[in-house]
Amino acid sequence: MMPAVKTEGNGSGSRAPVRSDWERSEAKALYGLPFADLMFQAQSIHRANFDPNYIETASLLSIKTGGCPEDCGYCSQSAHYDTGLKATRLMDRDDVIATAQSAKDAGASRFCMAAAWRSPKDRDLDQVCDMIAAVKRLGMETCVTLGMLTPKQAARLSKAGLDFYNHNIDTSPEFYGRIITTRTLQDRIDTLAHVREAGIKVCCGGIIGMGERAEDRLGMLVLLANLPNHPESVPINLWNKVNGVPVNDTAERPDPIALVRLVATARIMMPKTVVRLSAGRQYMTDELQALCFLAGANSLFIGDVLLTTNNPERDRDAHLLHRLGITSGLG
Ligand code: SAM
Ligand code: DTB
Numbered sequence: 001m002m003p004a005v006k007t008e009g010n011g012s013g014s015r016a017p018v019r020s021d022w023e024r025s026e027a028k029a030l031y032g033l034p035f036a037d038l039m040f041q042a043q044s045i046h047r048a049n050f051d052p053n054y055i056e057t058a059s060l061l062s063i064k065t066g067g068c069p070e071d072c073g074y075c076s077q078s079a080h081y082d083t084g085l086k087a088t089r090l091m092d093r094d095d096v097i098a099t100a101q102s103a104k105d106a107g108a109s110r111f112c113m114a115a116a117w118r119s120p121k122d123r124d125l126d127q128v129c130d131m132i133a134a135v136k137r138l139g140m141e142t143c144v145t146l147g148m149l150t151p152k153q154a155a156r157l158s159k160a161g162l163d164f165y166n167h168n169i170d171t172s173p174e175f176y177g178r179i180i181t182t183r184t185l186q187d188r189i190d191t192l193a194h195v196r197e198a199g200i201k202v203c204c205g206g207i208i209g210m211g212e213r214a215e216d217r218l219g220m221l222v223l224l225a226n227l228p229n230h231p232e233s234v235p236i237n238l239w240n241k242v243n244g245v246p247v248n249d250t251a252e253r254p255d256p257i258a259l260v261r262l263v264a265t266a267r268i269m270m271p272k273t274v275v276r277l278s279a280g281r282q283y284m285t286d287e288l289q290a291l292c293f294l295a296g297a298n299s300l301f302i303g304d305v306l307l308t309t310n311n312p313e314r315d316r317d318a319h320l321l322h323r324l325g326i327t328s329g330l331g
């Protein structure tokens with residue numbers, strides 16, 4: 001029997017199947033194809049759905065840093081570990097707006113505001129809603145990541161004009177419990193459903209390089225691709241080293257070719273999703289990033305810092321994209 005497919009137009013006349021019934025064996029078979037065959041499939045799908053010579057640029061700001069009650073074993077902001085990070089209060093709205101304007105001037109089209117909360121308190125949400133409305137007035141797309149949300153909170157964010165909510169599944173169902181114990185994968189899936197229900201676009205991905213197996217990375221992609229709707233945006237983060245967190249004991253930098261294979265597999269499984277090469281780009285050569293773009297990655301975080309860790313400098317990114325003939329907010 002043929003698998004269930006949803007077919008969606010993409011505005012370019014080409015129609016690609018969007019499936020939500022991926023088996024892990026199928027993901028493995030794609031991932032294990034001879035490299036040239038995998039890349040050809042990924043590129044064909046990429047070109048049918050996106051301009052292959054354009055990359056989206058987003059900028060991040062930590063609006064409330066550190067002191068987080070969750071125990072995510074990779075994170076500099078968890079209060080469970082001594083990472084040397086100083087916790088801060090929620091930033092002032094005017095400082096956030098000024099930073100968003102600078103990000104826009106530097107070439108970002110989306111501004112992502114992140115807070116180290118398990119979930120927002122209602123009075124915090126008032127302030128974040130204000131920030132969202134103000135950033136939108138600058139003409140930028142907005143994204144926030146605030147932890148778990150109730151349906152009511154998601155509706156409030158939607159009303160404030162929020163475009164995207166970032167909430168990652170982080171890893172495979174099997175590996176998840178080795179990394180986080182204070183909230184379950186199901187908690188995260190519930191929040192994603194509330195975000196969807198409120199009409200906000202979903203940004204959801206995960207991290208590699210924490211000591212998981214290739215099988216876990218594929219399990220993460222299968223989980224993402226089998227959500228009731230594919231996330232509009234999938235960030236793939238390479239773990240950015242942070243001293244003092246448990247992931248240091250297991251972390252292993254993935255083989256660069258394995259990263260390219262993973263991006264290509266994500267592109268094939270989620271043909272209309274924007275795949276963001278997120279944290280960890282400072283460990284990647286220009287050539288590796290170029291291969292990831294060929295495999296279907298079409299979004300980047302720009303700016304010298306992510307939340308608490310480093311990102312490649314703007315000039316390096318601008319030079320790389322220029323050499324590749326890729327247009328973006330960087331010029
Ligand atoms: N506290 C909120 C939450 O976890 O939902 C939002 C902020 S949290 C920093 C957003 C995501 O950043 C995490 O889910 C994780 O995937 C990613 N992240 C955090 N620390 C990271 C690191 N050191 N390297 C790579 N990605 C990281
Ligand atoms: C995501 O997947 N990556 C971003 C964003 N969502 C919020 C965060 C990366 C954080 C890297 C570690 C840090 O700078 O603290």
Ligand code: SF4
Binds near residue numbers: 068070072118
């Ligand atoms: Fe808190 Fe988010 Fe860091 Fe987890 S990833 S410790 S929830 S800030």
